[in-house]
Amino acid sequence: MFTGLIEEVGQMKGITKQGEAMLLVIGAARVMDGVKLGDSISVNGVCLTVTAFDRATFSADVMPETYRKSSLHQLRLGEKVNLERAMQAGARFGGHIVQGHIDGTGQIVSRENDANAVVFTVRLNDTGMLRYVIPKGSITIDGISLTVADTTASSFTVSIIPHTLSETALQHKHAGDTVNIECDVIGKYVDHLLHFRQPESAQPKSKLTTSFLMENGFL
Template sequence: MFTGLIEEVGKMKGVKKQGEAMRLSIGATLVLQGVRIGDSISVNGVCLTVTDYDSGSFAADVMPETFRRSTLHALRSGEPVNLERAMQAGARFGGHIVQGHIDGTGKIIGREADANAVVFRIRLDDPASLRYVIPKGSITIDGISLTVVDTTAQTFAVSIIPHTLGETALLNKKPGESVNIECDVIGKYVDHLLHFKQPESEAPKSKLSTAFLLENGFL
């Protein structure tokens, strides 16, 4: 689990692809403090497992499912990436609940200055996910915990303060580029529970019958 508060911007050192499988080598400093094999590190919002590391970088594998659903397949050597270690139970929780399991991708279609902030407008590649995006709700873009300021039938917008922009890889993102999106996990669970329908073949059989009601004095 993560908070969406980026700890540092790392740099891609190497990308090895074999079909839809990848092995990434990422240069970093802060997130390597106390790192161990098997630790989770969010890379542009995607939870990856550390499989190897040295004093200045770590390696992680990307499976085909992640390759297909995220922007990691487009990473190139030298490109900056947002990094965050898994949250600690006793630490401050400054962002929102982020799983590192992205829902899909979106495309930046607008970037405009608004006084001291910058407003990014994004169109989701899967419009069905917009049901989880609400004004003043939380959303994660490339691993960054942000607040939705506006929605339309096809897009949403976030307003980013100078500190967040300057300390993340969003600083260099332009219209036309894609980003990873993770919607608020609470909204997804509520939606699933409200609309879940158990297959009739698996539904528990009712023990109520006319004979049972007669036997127990209800009829």
């Protein structure tokens, strides 16, 4: 689990593609402290597993599902990426519950100044995700824990303070760029539980059959 508080901005050092599979090599410093094989690191909001590392880089595989669901396949050499290590038990929880499981992507429609803030408007590629995007609720953009300012029928806005902008790769994003979106997990679970329907074949069969009723004198 992650918090959506970015620890550092890394840089793409190597990208190898084979169909819809990728091997990424990412330059970093802070997240390398105590790193071990198998550790989870969020890269632009996507939870990836460390498969190799040295003093200044770590490698991670991207499988086809992640390739298709996220914007990682659009990364270029030298590009800046947001990095966060998995949260440790007992650590301060400053953002919100972030799984690193991307729900989909969106396109930045506009970037506008608003006094000391910068307002980003993001259009979702899958408008069905909007059911989980609630004004003043939490959302993750490229791994950054943010608060939804407003929504429309196909987009939402977030207002970014100067510190968040300067400390994340979002400072390099502009209209037309693709970003990874993870909606609030609590809303997704509540929605699933409220609307889940088992297949008819999996539902328990009632013992109240016509023959049972006849044999026991009810018919």
